Amino acid sequence: MSERKTDGRFEIVSDVARAYIATLAEHVDSGVPLYEGWDRAVPAGSVEGVALNGPYLTLKIEERRFSGSKSVPTREVRIVQAAIKARFALGYGDRFLVRWDAKARCFQPVGGHVRNSDTDTERAMRREIEEEIPDVVSGEEFTISRVGAGVTAQVSRTTSALTQYDMEFFSVTFGARSPRLTQIDRWVKRQEMLNGRTRDGEAINVLGMARSQPDFDSFLNRLPYSFPTSLKPSRQLILRRIYESILLISGLAGIATVVSMLHGVLRG
Numbered sequence: 001m002s003e004r005k006t007d008g009r010f011e012i013v014s015d016v017a018r019a020y021i022a023t024l025a026e027h028v029d030s031g032v033p034l035y036e037g038w039d040r041a042v043p044a045g046s047v048e049g050v051a052l053n054g055p056y057l058t059l060k061i062e063e064r065r066f067s068g069s070k071s072v073p074t075r076e077v078r079i080v081q082a083a084i085k086a087r088f089a090l091g092y093g094d095r096f097l098v099r100w101d102a103k104a105r106c107f108q109p110v111g112g113h114v115r116n117s118d119t120d121t122e123r124a125m126r127r128e129i130e131e132e133i134p135d136v137v138s139g140e141e142f143t144i145s146r147v148g149a150g151v152t153a154q155v156s157r158t159t160s161a162l163t164q165y166d167m168e169f170f171s172v173t174f175g176a177r178s179p180r181l182t183q184i185d186r187w188v189k190r191q192e193m194l195n196g197r198t199r200d201g202e203a204i205n206v207l208g209m210a211r212s213q214p215d216f217d218s219f220l221n222r223l224p225y226s227f228p229t230s231l232k233p234s235r236q237l238i239l240r241r242i243y244e245s246i247l248l249i250s251g252l253a254g255i256a257t258v259v260s261m262l263h264g265v266l267r268g
Contacts, residue, residue: 059160073153073164080125081111081209082172085223089230092237095187098204104157106203121168135180144170150212167208172226190220
């Protein structure tokens with residue numbers, strides 16, 4: 001649509017591009033909004049194909065730009081995340097705590113942006129833990145230890161802009177009290193962390209954590225447990241296992257029916 005000149009200015013290179021710029025100018029003058037959804041009232045991911053959704057337009061532009069070899073992030077943020085790991089009783093094994101982020105439309109570890117008011121990344125991590133899972137830390141001391149750091153660039157699931165993330169990761173050790181979590185919290189298996197998706201197909205954004213480690217699987221295995229004893233499975237985990245068992249039984253019953261039908265056909 002345009003070319004950058006040596007003096008830093010841009011020159012429109014076609015009549016179509018000139019008409020597009022003129023149309024945008026008329027929209028500005030008329031006060032009629034050209035794109036909607038800038039406040040994320042309508043998530044970009046839910047309106048694919050709707051060109052007049054601002055975040056979706058930005059997402060498509062950045063995804064295309066990111067495919068190039070010289071893509072430069074347009075923003076830079078500092079992030080801290082907690083790698084919270086627990087051992088569960090009754091054969092539920094090791095699980096990792098993630099939370100649903102409605103704006104980003106994915107699960108991700110406890111954590112967030114480092115604010116200007118944070119004295120350092122450790123203070124930022126403590127603040128994020130206290131804000132996001134207050135029932136876990138209420139009235140109890142907890143310790144954190146830095147277990148990794150990394151820099152990664154990806155298209156932000158919140159702003160849709162290509163973003164450089166300067167990230168630090170911490171293990172957390174809580175007291176003996178069993179955690180009380182909310183509906184947006186979930187304990188996921190190691191394989192779900194490695195896949196970047198829950199068993200239901202919902203996204204788990206651990207890309208930064210995974211890229212910071214030469215072997216993400218070994219990193220998850222080496223992480224210390226965040227609780228001194230095995231946790232009792234939550235009602236959510238128990239119901240999920242019952243649901244999965246029902247699906248498995250139903251599937252086996254369906255296979256048995258098909259085998260029986262085929263056997264009858266072959267005999268006939």
